[in-house]
Amino acid sequence: MVSGNYEVDYGGFCCVYNVLARIDDLRRGNGSHSSEKQEHDAVKHENSLKAAGISAGEAKVEATFVPQNTVPRIFSKTSLASPKAWRNLKNNSGLAVDILKLLEQVKKHQLTSIKDLYRGLPEIELIAKDVLSAAENFVRVLVRWIDETFSSLVNGGQPADDVWSIILEVVKNIFEDLLAKERGFSKVVFGGSRSSRRASYIWGVLLTHKCTTELSDLEIKNHSIVVGTYSQWLIANSGRKEATDALKEVQALKATLANTESLAKEAGIQAEAAKKLADKVWLQVKK
Numbered sequence: 001m002v003s004g005n006y007e008v009d010y011g012g013f014c015c016v017y018n019v020l021a022r023i024d025d026l027r028r029g030n031g032s033h034s035s036e037k038q039e040h041d042a043v044k045h046e047n048s049l050k051a052a053g054i055s056a057g058e059a060k061v062e063a064t065f066v067p068q069n070t071v072p073r074i075f076s077k078t079s080l081a082s083p084k085a086w087r088n089l090k091n092n093s094g095l096a097v098d099i100l101k102l103l104e105q106v107k108k109h110q111l112t113s114i115k116d117l118y119r120g121l122p123e124i125e126l127i128a129k130d131v132l133s134a135a136e137n138f139v140r141v142l143v144r145w146i147d148e149t150f151s152s153l154v155n156g157g158q159p160a161d162d163v164w165s166i167i168l169e170v171v172k173n174i175f176e177d178l179l180a181k182e183r184g185f186s187k188v189v190f191g192g193s194r195s196s197r198r199a200s201y202i203w204g205v206l207l208t209h210k211c212t213t214e215l216s217d218l219e220i221k222n223h224s225i226v227v228g229t230y231s232q233w234l235i236a237n238s239g240r241k242e243a244t245d246a247l248k249e250v251q252a253l254k255a256t257l258a259n260t261e262s263l264a265k266e267a268g269i270q271a272e273a274a275k276k277l278a279d280k281v282w283l284q285v286k287k
Contacts, residue, residue, distance in 0.1 A: 008121065010198055011057015012114040012128040015208040016135040016179070017064035017072060022109075023102045024074040053194070057113060061201055070180035074099070075171055083150060083164050096143050107136055131209045138212040145220040146171070166233040170226050174215070178225050183208040 014022075054062070063069070073079075079095055080086055087094040110132050118125035146167055153163040183204040215223055 008124060009055050009058060009117050010202050010205075011055045011059075011061055012110070012117040013061060013202060013205045014110045014128070014132045014135060015064070015183075015205045016138050016212050017069070017183075017208065018060055018205075019103070019106055019110075019132070019135045019139060020072040020074050020099075021060065021064055021069075022106045023099055024072065026102045026105065027074070027098050057117070058201075061205065065183075065201060065204060071172055071175045075175065077168065080168055080171070083160060086150075087147065096147065099139065099143060103136060103139055107132065131205060134209050134213045134216070138216045141216045141220055142171075142174075149221070166230065169233070170229050173225055173229050174220070178215075178223075179208055179211055182211040 074095070085094060087096040111129070114125055114128045114132065118128060149167060150160075150163055154160050184200075184207060220226055
């Protein structure tokens with residue numbers, strides 16, 4: 001990014017993809033370099049970046065535009081294998097807890113980075129802070145939406161597995177069918193001049209910023225892509241709970257009828273025996 005006669009490092013532009021990638025790195029233990037080998041690898045990586053003429057922050061921005069990363073790795077099916085993997089209420093653990101805890105750490109680190117990168121460039125610093133703030137807010141809104149949607153539907157009688165399935169589908173659609181297309185994964189210039197690549201990445205980050213802001217304002221649940229996916233699920237599952245309840249009632253009724261039939265047979269046998277006994281007594285009386 002160019003300001004006046006200077007090229008500005010765009011590594012401070014941290015949208016939701018960047019934030020989630022950093023959280024994922026910290027969660028997997030990739031955010032610290034404690035061992036000698038890790039320190040060596042870090043230095044080697046830094047040297048390769050210098051040779052390529054980009055900073056670590058810029059490399060992170062560029063990595064989020066790789067087509068394979070349309071859905072952040074932290075929201076993969078493996079990470080979201082079950083509701084308990086997302087949030088385990090018994091021991092207050094899970095991906096949701098980790099995300100919110102590490103979000104603060106990423107935010108503090110990025111604010112420091114933004115301040116250092118854009119010292120003396122207040123307008124650029126303000127834009128970078130706005131992008132980071134919107135990303136942080138979107139992550140919080142998304143976590144809250146997942147928690148509230150799961151709780152509401154399950155408490156309403158929907159099967160937990162079915163509810164989790166639709167939540168995963170919506171999360172996938174948000175990133176793959178909305179954000180990825182809006183930020184222009186297919187339009188980013190991976191070749192070409194350095195300036196055109198920088199412009200593409202910055203433009204993609206700003207488009208992501210715009211889209212996540214809209215999603216947050218609509219609390220996610222009111223966005224058309226969420227409403228559409230949810231409506232299709234409701235139609236596909238309409239009457240499913242009622243049908244399950246009806247089946248249980250039928251099974252209970254069958255059990256009752258079977259029991260009644262058994263009692264009737266038993267009563268019939270007892271009645272026949274009583275009749276025979278009464279006939280026998282009557283014959284004795286007549287004699």
